Amino acid sequence: MQAINHRWTRIAIYFAIALSSSILFRLNYIGGYGTLKLPGVLAVYKSLLEGAGPFLGALIVMRISGRKSNISFLGNPGRRSLLMLAVPVLLFFIVGVNNNQHINAHFYGLNTGIWIALYGILEETGWRGYLQDELKDYPPLVKYSMVGVIWYAWHLTFLGHTSVLNELAILAILILASYGIGLIADRTQSILAAAC
Numbered sequence: 068m069q070a071i072n073h074r075w076t077r078i079a080i081y082f083a084i085a086l087s088s089s090i091l092f093r094l095n096y097i098g099g100y101g102t103l104k105l106p107g108v109l110a111v112y113k114s115l116l117e118g119a120g121p122f123l124g125a126l127i128v129m130r131i132s133g134r135k136s137n138i139s140f141l142g143n144p145g146r147r148s149l150l151m152l153a154v155p156v157l158l159f160f161i162v163g164v165n166n167n168q169h170i171n172a173h174f175y176g177l178n179t180g181i182w183i184a185l186y187g188i189l190e191e192t193g194w195r196g197y198l199q200d201e202l203k204d205y206p207p208l209v210k211y212s213m214v215g216v217i218w219y220a221w222h223l224t225f226l227g228h229t230s231v232l233n234e235l236a237i238l239a240i241l242i243l244a245s246y247g248i249g250l251i252a253d254r255t256q257s258i259l260a261a262a263c
Contacts, residue, residue: 071132078201080131081124082217085193088120089221107168108178118186121193121221129197136200140188142257152263156180187262194218194245195252195261211249215242 071077092114095101105113129136141148159180163172170178194214202210219241225234252261 071128074201077128077132077134078198078217081121081128081193081197081201082221084124084127085120085221088123089117089223092117093223094226108170108175110168111179111182112185115182115186115189118189121191121197122189123193125193125197134201136196137203138196138200138252138256138258138261140258142255142260148255148257148259152184152259155263156184159183184262188258191248191252191258191261195248196258199249199252207249207253208246211246212242214249215245218245 071080091097103113104110125136128134156177157180160173160177162176164176164179165172166175168175198217199210199214202213205213216238219238222237222241224237248261252258255261
């Protein structure tokens with residue numbers, strides 16, 4: 068248990084768990100996952116398995132290490148975090164999302180908004196709720212960049228048919244996104260605010 072009290076050991080365990088889900092589901096190492104078809108609006112929810120790794124990694128590492136995060140689901144704004152999360156879901160419902168499944172665009176939009184919110188919560192529980200908080204002693208630019216680089220590695224885009232320039236662009240985007248989302252998480256201490 069002593070080793071689990073070392074920051075970089077915890078981060079390595081967290082990343083191994085997060086990466087495992089990415090490898091299993093994104094690279095289709097689970098028999099039948101790639102061909103599994105869920106009916107209608109449920110089809111998008113299958114991809115929640117791909118985003119569950121950071122969530123599971125955070126829960127497991129915090130559980131076995133006894134470490135608590137300063138970032139919570141609601142954070143400092145409290146109920147405002149729920150409102151922040153509800154706004155995009157409602158906007159998807161109001162605007163609607165066209166689809167080829169012959170489902171009402173507004174209903175499909177609501178479903179899409181809920182799916183995006185759930186996926187964001189799964190990811191941000193790990194990236195901001197655990198990893199960013201684990202790195203809180205570092206200067207913001209270093210902390211956000213480190214989260215962005217690890218976040219990039221988790222996406223596994225470099226395993227596809229891509230160019231070095233494309234990968235550098237993806238890395239830059241994820242570092243910039245990590246900086247923006249990281250600021251929100253630091254200011255609000257809210258996973259929900261970061262997720263939306």
